[in-house]
Amino acid sequence: MMRILLLGGTGDALKIARQLGPDHVYSLAGLGKVPDDLACAVRVGGFGGSAGMARYIEHERIGLVIDATHPYAAQISANAMQASRAARVPCWALRRPGWQPQDGDAWRMVDDWRELSVLLAAFKRPLFTLGREPLAHLDDIPPHQFWTVRCLDPHEGNARARILATRGPFTLEGERALFSAEAFDVVVSKNSGGSATEAKLEVARERGLPVVMLRRPELPAADREFGDVAELLGAWRRISS
Template identity: 85%
Template sequence: MTRILLLGGTGDALRIARQLGSGHVYSLAGLGKVPEDLSCEVRVGGFGGSEGMTRYIESERIGLVIDATHPYAARISANAAKASGALRVPCWALRRAGWQPQAGDDWRMVGDWAELSAALAAFRRPLFTLGREPLAHLDEIPPQQFWTVRCLDAHEANPRARILAARGPFTLEGERALFDAEAFDVVVSKNSGGSATEAKLEVARERGLPVVMLRRPELPTVDREFADVAGLLEALRVLPQVARA
């Protein structure tokens, strides 16, 4: 049997994991809810860099690595490509397309936190949808700003920011209600792609709000890339000796 190591943490990865049988491993970094209804093994925690992942792949006799992590999880993607390459184990990656600006959009592209902070200087009520990263900068909030930070994990209260612990998908109606209640004047986002969190961009477009968009990181070359879950599952279907749920 070709034993699969599926690197996940996204909704797309969970869809793949639900198709895998007991001989395979679904690996999560540890953030968010751990699924309990899968046939495959669930592993939680890091590997210890590319060297640790190499040891794991070898000791567990993994025959295929699938990188279905978030598009901005560049480090784990690099580790997966390096580890699988060292052992000559095939590495596949799910690389969903990013969002594209549409008519009426005002996107301000930035490459890092310093550029992001400069782009926000003129605004007062930003909505951050970058995950946990803004939590490390709460002591840097400019005097004129009040932040709303939406991420998976709860966080202690802060007088200069509202921390929303929430998990997508987010509906258009729900996003409209949130924007009404908080009076945001700018949205801060990763270009994650997919439909689960896209509604915020539509609301920003409706209201003429700018979006400060963090550019996608460069990701390593792998043996096969897939634009969607359906294509990857079809490739698994014809792969010899893959145990399925």
């Protein structure tokens, strides 16, 4: 049997992990809750770069690496490709399509935090859905702003920031209630794609709110790339049958 090393970090990765038996390994960075109901082995923590991952692949006799990490985890994806090549095993990647602007959307694209900060100067109550990055900037919040930061990491925030430590999926009804209660005037997001966190964009559209969208990083080309979980699992079943 071809042993799989699944690199996780998204809800889609967990869907794949639930289809894997005890011979396979699901590797997580250790952020958030670690699943305890899987048949496959679960590994938590880093590998020590691409060289460390290559050694792990060889030592554990891995026959296929599946990169199902977050679309913005560019370094991990690069390490996965380099390690698989060094160990001479194939690397498949789940490349979830990004969201596309629709009629009524007012997206403003940025490449980094500096550009984002410049654009946000005109607003008072942003909702950040970038993960933990805004937590490093809580001491730099302009006096005219109050931030709401939604991420996995609990944090006490401060007088001008509220931290919502929560995990999707988020419903349309729940997002409507949150937006109504907090009176956001701009949404800050990564273009993660998928349905789990898309409802915020629909509510922003309904309310006529601008969205500051962080562009996706360029990811290395994998040996095979798949747009959804079903397509990837179908290909794996065909080669393992």
